Amino acid sequence: MNRRQFLGLTGILAGRVLTGAPERAAAAGPPQISPDAVGVLVDTTLCIGCRKCEQGCAERQKLPDRAFEDMSVLTTPRRPDAGAYTVVNRYYPKYVAPGPCCDSPTFVKFQCMHCLDPACASACITGAMSKQPGGPVTYNVSKCIGCRYCMMACPFQIPAYEYHRALLPRVMKCTFCFEYITKLPRDKGGLPACVQICPTEVMTFGKRADLLDLARWKIKNKPREYMDHIFGEHEVGGTSWMYLASDPLEKLGYPKLGTKAAPRLTEAIQHGVFQGFAGPLLLFGALGGFMWLTDRKGKAKHDSSEKEGGR
Ligand code: SF4
Ligand code: SF4
Ligand code: SF4
Structure with missing residues (x-):
């Protein structure tokens, strides 16, 4: 476990312990996902970094305008932030030395992965972050108290905070264009804007189950082009946004993650913590009871000797 993952688990645990959410979370288990839940398959081999x-x-x-035609920003890896829900980075995964290898970079788009069992939602103490049965992980600003546990918990370092806003700062992250994909038909704008605008069709939007079939079909048909791995199929319990690439995603800016969702990991820790607390709590309870009884007996003795003395 690296420092980031440790902080993430700490964030989830802190949120749950402070609010007494552990019993609720343990009872609730992973969020219920519809079999028709949507997702996006990102084929990084098609991305031209535009x-x-x-x-x-x-x-x-309605995020701040930036110089989107400026390709010099691709030189340094970026993360989504409060002013950008998605960013594209350029990598040279096969780089060993200057030469022809470096002429074919891989471009990778980053945004919220809309995890199936999201650590951000599990850590959130007010329910401001929540997983929708249809796929998106949404944020309700009216419930947010600015504790930022979601930021600590996210294994992909996605949620960002509006530190620059003195009044009512928000946590910012990709919305999956929730309000569009749930309300509009696809031919009338019911697609994520990034999917809709991409000139090389890097992203396919659809049912997650169908996207997995499509990814497997692509890998089978072009085994030399793709790693035999669908990133997000199982990572952190599965994500709604999934990736295909010709190199391991760890070489393309993504962390190496296990298959267990962070909330289930913390659940196990919590059970340990609370089981661990049970013994000391019983002991303290017993000691408290013993002291109370001793105190009462002492008082009774004192009262009776006072009465006897008064006779
Ligand atoms: S990527 Fe991070 S912010 Fe997005 S759903 Fe997963 S845990 Fe939450
Ligand atoms: S899904 Fe919508 S909010 Fe998310 S990166 Fe694409 S355009 Fe932005
Ligand atoms: S619009 Fe498409 S091709 Fe252009 S950078 Fe984004 S994902 Fe890549």
Whole structure:
């Protein structure tokens, strides 16, 4: 477990312990997902790094305008932040030395992965972050108290905070264009803006189950082009956004993660913690009871000797 993952688990645990949510969370288990839940398959082998997806997202989500035609930003890996729900980075995964290898970079788009069992929602003490049965992980600003446990918990370092806003700062992250994909038909804008604008169809939007079939079909048909791995099929319990690549995603800016969802890990820890607490609590309870009884007996003795003395 690295420092980031440790902080993430700590965030979830802190949120749950402080609010007494452990019993609720343990009883609730993973969120219920509809069999028709949607997702996006990102085929990184098709991405040309044009940053149109960044632009489409910023326009739809009314995020600050940036110089989207400036390709110099691709030189340094970026993370989504409070002003950008999605960013594209450039990597040279086969780089060993200057030469022809470096002429074919891989571009990777980052945004919230809309995890199936999201650590951010599990850590959130007010229910401001929640997993919708249809796929998206949504944020309700009116419930948010700014504790930022979601930021600590996310294994992908996605939620960002509006530190620059003195009044009512929000936690910012990709919305999966929830309000569009749930209300509009696809031919009338019912698609994520980034999916809609991409000129090379890097992203396919659809039912998660169908996307897995499509990914397997692509891998089978072009085994030399793709790693035999669908990133997000199982990572952290599965994600709604999934990736295909010609190199391991760990070489393309993604962390190496296990298959267990972070909330289930913390649940196991919590049970240990609370079981561990049970013994000391019983002992303290017994000691408290013993002291109370002793105190009462002492008082009774004192009262009776006072009465006897008064006779
Ligand atoms: S990627 Fe992070 S912010 Fe997005 S759903 Fe997963 S845990 Fe939450
Ligand atoms: S799904 Fe919507 S909010 Fe998320 S990155 Fe794409 S355009 Fe932005
Ligand atoms: S719009 Fe499509 S091709 Fe352009 S950077 Fe985004 S994902 Fe890649």
